[in-house]
Amino acid sequence: MTEQPTSFERPQAGVDPADGRGALLRTSTPRTSGAAALPVQARTGEPSSGPAPGPRTAPGGTGREPTASGGPAGQPPPGPVTGQGTPLAPGNGPEHAQPSAAEPDTHRPRPATEAVDHVPEQPGARTGSAQERPGGERRTGQRLPNGGPLPMRRDGDRLRFVGAATRRIARGMDLDEIVMGLCRATVPTFSDAILVYLREPLPVGDERPVGPLVLRLRRTDRIPAERDTENGFLPVPAPEQPSELSVVTNELCEVRPGSALGEVLRGVRPVFTDASSARAALDELLGEASELSVPDGQRAILAPLRGRRRVIGAALFLRRPERPPFEPDDLLVAAQLATHSALGIDKAVLYGREAYIADELQRTMLPETLPRPTGVRLASRYLPAAETARVGGDWYDAIPLPGSRVALVVGDVMGHSMTSAAIMGQLRTTAQTLAGLDLPPQEVLHHLDEQAQRLGTDRMATCLYAVYDPVSHRITIANAGHPPPVLLHLGGRAEVLRVPPGAPIGVGGVDFEAVELDAPAGATLLLYTDGLVESRLRDVWTGIEQLREKLSTTAQLTGPDHPPPLEALCDEVLDMLGPGDRDDDIALLAARFDGIAPSDVAYWFLEPEDAAPGRARRLARRALTRWGLEELTDSVELLVSEVVTNAVRYASRPITLRLLRTDVLRCEVGDDVPQLPRLRQARATDEGGRGLYLVNRLARRWGATRLSTGKVVWFELNRG
Secondary structure (H helix, E strand, C coil): CCCCCCCCCCCCCCCCCCCHHHCCCCCCCCCCCCCCCCCCCCCCCCCCCCCCCCCCCCCCCCCCCCCCCCCCCCCCCCCCECCCCCECCCCCCCCCCCCCCCCCCCCCCCCCCCCCCCCCCCCCCCCCCCCEECCCEECCCCECCCCCCCCCCCHHHHHHHHHHHHHHHHCCCCHHHHHHHHHHHHCCCCCCEEEEEEECCCCCCCCCCCCCEEEEEEEEEECCCCCCCCCCCCCCCCCCCCCCCCCCCCCEEEECCCCHHHHHHHHCCCEECCCHHHHHHHHHHHCCCCCCCCCCCCCEEEEEEECCCCEEEEEEEECCCCCCCCCHHHHHHHHHHHHHHHHHHHHHHHHHHHHHHHHHHHHHHCCCCCCCCCCEEEEEEEECCECCECCCCEEEEEEECHHHCEEEEEEEECCCCHHHHHHHHHHHHHHHHHHHCCCCHHHHHHHHHHHHHHHCCCCCEEEEEEEEECCCCEEEEEEECCCCCEEECCCCCEEECCCCCCCCECCCCCCCCEEEEECCCCCEEEEECHHHCCECCECHHHHHHHHHHHHHHHHHCCCCCCCCCHHHHHHHHHCCCCCCCCCCCEEEEEEEECCCCHHHEEEEEECCCCCHHHHHHHHHHHHHHHHCCHHHHHHHHHHHHHHHHHHHHHCCCCEEEEEEECCEEEEEEEECCCCCCCCCCCCCCCCCCCHHHHHHHHCCEEEEEEECCEEEEEEEEECC
């Protein structure tokens, strides 16, 4: 941040513009002394009317400089010396008299090197300094309060304080950090207490508030009663002295149009509260029931907080009665603090809205909850690349398929921008649509590749698509340039599956291959994006090997016969990331294969003839008797008869009938007709059209899915 002086005066002659002591905050009225006036400053290119500036000597040097009074070098004038170098009697002269250009100010402290978040100490706060005589008397004739802090006597100190305070305020990223930075920067250096009021609700950007202006007390800060006096800020108060700055009762304040507070806020400039109008505004802000006792005199400053377009709050700076009051120059300090804080709050609100939009976008692009398909358990994790980049192109998905199968998808679009997230959302939607058509994995990737090319020539992504069948305990995988999955067996052995790498989606003109592998019960398949295994500190294959070892180590903790819990396994996998390993988004999908035992499956083929419904009822009755589910016999026979009858009416090839016993009883009837049945209300004169109505009333769930070879109509019933 560049600190600009608030005065339009030209620099003093003989003063280096880069010197922090030459940048001064000035009031509108020039200060003069009864003993001597400041020398007239020369314009650029004109001779100075005052004496020429003398040479400066380094500290500890032996060089002498002539005094302004014309005395011999090295001989100080009698009595205390003001900034002009003119002898004055003790107690006379202004407090803020500035040194002339012809005389070095031997009493001006040099600006010390500050830390970024250090607020400069007030001059003369430490005892025994060169500016203070024994007994607490300064050379200006002013006597310090006993143990109390000095106000900022010099304009350069004010400027250094404003610079340090604004840097501290500017560090905040959210609303609370900025308000806290304002409070911590001003208490106790500038004020003994501060109250910060903000508009409720805060407007965002160009949003126009529609309701009345309501201010809510956002934060207060003050010097505690047990304040350590090591730095010379405040003396420890006696126990019997209550702190009159510690109680505020008015949390909400509605600003009425035309009121005193409304006029002060509309005026934008900070004001002292000793004037009648400002005092009325302060009483309106604090409320009638407030127990806060504001000291008399110029010990309270009410500063409006104005953002880019409108007033968004107010700040109240307070000093105790035992502390020197504010000076007119302190209004400039309060204005600078209020302006920087208001602009920071404006930006924080905008940043919060953008972060909220990014979070909502990412949340809606990813599955809100994972399905619970039969024969498989799922868990997932998603981590953005950084807090400041909350959106990205990584995604995962689990899509139930006909026949109790499930499609497992994980992909990664290049980049971490909103565009990447939008492309990811379109590809994820396309993958869900293609999965609903029950296409083979390699065909799904082929259509995704075509869709990416339609979106643009530079839309590149990697994707891995797998279909798990819990009945056959097999999994079919197709890959498009994605890192290979890792399979953790029940005994604790982890292996990287050998799948064809393929080309990324969006390249075009490439063929994708699919492999079919065993998926034994109890095994865990881990799908992930490259952000988990690749970073600036390691290559992708090193990361994959570390992942495999991490899975093996974690599985050994639970024993050879018990696989680790899925949620805990995902957390352990993410723990392998080091401080420098978060260069990319991370999407993680874990699938635990439970499968369906062959004894829980009954499967038949039926010819499309009139006797098929009766045979289907007899086969279903025998299977239910074998499984001990006789109480479901009547409902199953009725629903199976209706669904098989509809299939026989339109099918030309054999019909399939399958019963699955899991936590529910599932019945599936398949035929070669792609048209899906629709539920409709039959008229009183219709002879048919009531079969699906019965299924909808009696079944727990039902549905129809189109396949590449026809369709499947299924329904589920609760098991007792």
